[in-house]
Amino acid sequence: MKYIITLSLLLISVFSHASTKLDPKLAIFEPYLGTWEASFSMAEGQPPMTDVGTWERALNGKAIRTKHSINDGVYGGESFIFWDKEKEQMVFYYFTTADFFTEGTLEITEDGSFIAYEDVTGSSEGITQVKSTSSFKDGQFTVTTQYLKKGEWTEPQQRIYSRSNKEVIFK
Known part of the structure; x- marks a missing residue:
């Protein structure tokens, strides 16, 4: 009996880790x-924005699923990130x-960004391309984003995300 309990606990541990x-x-x-959560301003005179997002393991660990909402669902999105074998690169x-x-596509840099x-x-809004750089340091991550809007790149916007207990909300 002791052997069965030990074996059961070991299998549970192995499968939960897997x-x-x-x-x-x-x-x-x-x-x-x-x-994660970040608060930021878009433009002078505009209300502040709060972006809440989750990153989770998906598809048996073959993908990352992210979802986020700004200001409790005023705007939101979901993504899947995975390794594309044919392209031999990370895509989303x-x-x-x-x-x-x-x-x-995602390009991983030498410093882990x-x-x-x-x-x-x-x-x-006339946006045709987006470029963003993300880096993780000291338990937070920073995202710097630029948009190609009507043929011109916008000034970079930076957001710093910290751990959060909030939920992603879609309306």
């Missing part, structure tokens, strides 16, 4: 797993509540 394991190609994203798709989506390059389809 169910949280990421594909080695996705290991760079391990620190990002969980829920991002779908939004604003009737547009993006398709992109990553750069996302996105092609935008369906933006009513």
Whole structure:
């Protein structure tokens, strides 16, 4: 009986660890797993924005699923990040509540940061591309983003995300 209990506990431990394991190609994203929050301003005179997002293991560890909402669902989106064997690079798709989506690639840098390059389809604001750089340090991550809008790159915007207990809300 003691042997069966020990074996059962060992199997539970092995299977629970296996169910949280990421594909080695996705290991760079391990620190990002969980829920995050950043507050920021868009323009003078505009109300502040709060972005709440979650990063989670998906598809048996073969993908990362992210979802986020700004100001409790005024805007939001979901993405899947995965290794594309044919392209031999990290790719992602991002779908939004604003009737547009993006398709992109990720470049992992030597310092462990990553750069996302996105092609935008369906933006009513005239945005056709997005470039963002994300880096993780001291339990927070920083995202710096630029938009190619009507043929010109915007000034970089920076957001710093910290761990959060809030929920992503879609309306």
